[in-house]
Amino acid sequence: MKLDRIKIDKYRLLEIVSPVLGFLASLVVLVIIVVAVGESPVKAFVAIYKFSLSKSAKLATILSMSIPLFFAGIAVAFAFQAGVFNIGVEGQYFFGGLIGALAGIYFHFPPFIHIPVVIIFSMLGGALWALIPAILKVTKNVHEVISTIMFNSIALALLNYLVNDPLSGLGKGKSLEPQTAKIQSTALFGKINGFFRLLGWNVPDYVYLDYSLIVAIIMGIIVWFVLFRMRYGFEIRAVGTSLDVARYAGMKVKRLQIAAFLISGALGGLIGLQEIFAIRGYYTYNIASGLGFDGIAIALIGRNSPLGVVFASILFAFLKQAGYGLQFYTSVPNSVIYVITGLMILFIVVINEITAGYIKALRKKEAL
């Protein structure tokens, strides 16, 4: 019995090894690139340190940046769990953000109702934008990778039209950026920096640690609970592991896949919360783009588990910050971070295949 436990831990260890080795391998590539551009690696790492871990303000910035990244990662991860590849998180959060913002602009509620309402509307918007690709996948067998990419482009054009024309909130020449009307003050997200200061963490005022952090924590717990403590989550994971087995076990595979797709879209709808409700206070299609694609990388690095996504989104925020540090202090451009991120994913999945093969061989040997 005791021996068994040790063996299981050995497998567990091997499974954790791939993200760690992948991360280290990509650091090696970073050093090679830094040397190739004629910078000293020491200078580069000092630059990264100064911009990320040196001060509590920088750490708080990383935490703040990781909030939208967490939503992006958990959205993609949830779909992955059901075997659905949602590349459309990009369009879903652009659309979800608008629907949430409209609820913030045109509804009148006291804050304790208005804030949950805009959160729910953001989720509904995200889910709505995932609806057609979800239905097309299960009824017409249209691959979601293609349909959601098309829907990303459709969303951008549609939002461009909506914000410029029917929903434009621009006064005469007040601002050059196309945007909607201002969101009601009752729907705006306040900061919780003061709470962290009470805990002894000196978070400066300019860093956004706002209500969206609380939403992220709650959503993370709910997603974990649904996936790993409820029958529904078990069925979703079963569909993701093997469609045939799930079907054979009598699960409603199509319905589960649609549900996972919509939940993924709903979680994606939350990506814009921080920027729209805490930072800007209005909606524009100029909100940060590309987070849907970051979410894919985060889900892969975090191995689709809520806790893994927490770590991966913080890692990703750290990497982005590291990129700014490199750009600021050395002649290494910020874009090197994308090169490193792409390679990191490749390293992780390749090392993962190798260790999986090794584990299989070990198990076979033990079975004999």
Add this chain to the structure above:
Amino acid sequence: MGQSMFIFFLVKGLEISAPIAFAALGAVFSERSGVVNIALEGIMIVTSFTIVWASIALQSVWLGLFFAVIAGSFIALIHAVVTVTFKVDQIVSGVALNIFAFGLARFLSQKVFGQETQTPTNPYLFPQLLGVNSVAFWLIPIAILAWFVLYRTVFGLRLRTVGENPEAADTLGLNVYGLRYTGVIISGAMCGMSAATLFPSQWISGMTAGRGYIALAAMIFGRWDPIGAVLASLLFGYADTFRIMFETKIPIPSQFVQMFPYILAVVVLAGMVGKARAPAADGKPYIKGED
């Protein structure tokens, strides 16, 4: 519309379709060998940077094209190593390569030209024919050649066998891995042709604008067939040309016209239910010696 205007619409449409069509043709070879290549978008970003860089550096657009083809093949080679040899999920590898390629082009642009999001203009260009880039016209012979290679040569037969039934192909003594490598590398090399027809005068970050993905949709719509893929690409290309030429004359908001090709792609894919079938082993890694 006058006659000369009509001819211009025809050739302009060919020019606009060509980058999508070349990539779609390449994708046919990759997918018929059993490998989904969603990295087309990223590869196109790298090739369209390389053609500008190499043309300026070597003062010849032909050498530029040569190196664009090499660069595209190289990124595709990474995809082949990761997915064929290491059997990693093909979509995961493609997504990672797209992120990698996005960063790589910007990184190189910053390092070579001192600007991250665009290069200087490239004065070395392909000759014009009927007012458009003459390389666009290569599409027709290359499409016919692709059809011939796929259906009328031993190599094509083997490539298709590997994509349909790798176990049987292996039993027959075919080199499954080698053929899949070849298929994937052809798709990368064809993205070099895409770069030659997209905008060889300058590289700007974001200029591929999803054409790699549209090419994938076109390939599926074209039922994994070279001629079908080219015809589907022409549909997307001419829809876009129509928008560009007549946007101001249509009484609906331009954004809706802009959406049209994407909506068309979704509708077309949805309408294809039961009519098209992917190669049987498409997307599945082949593990030698497994039962």
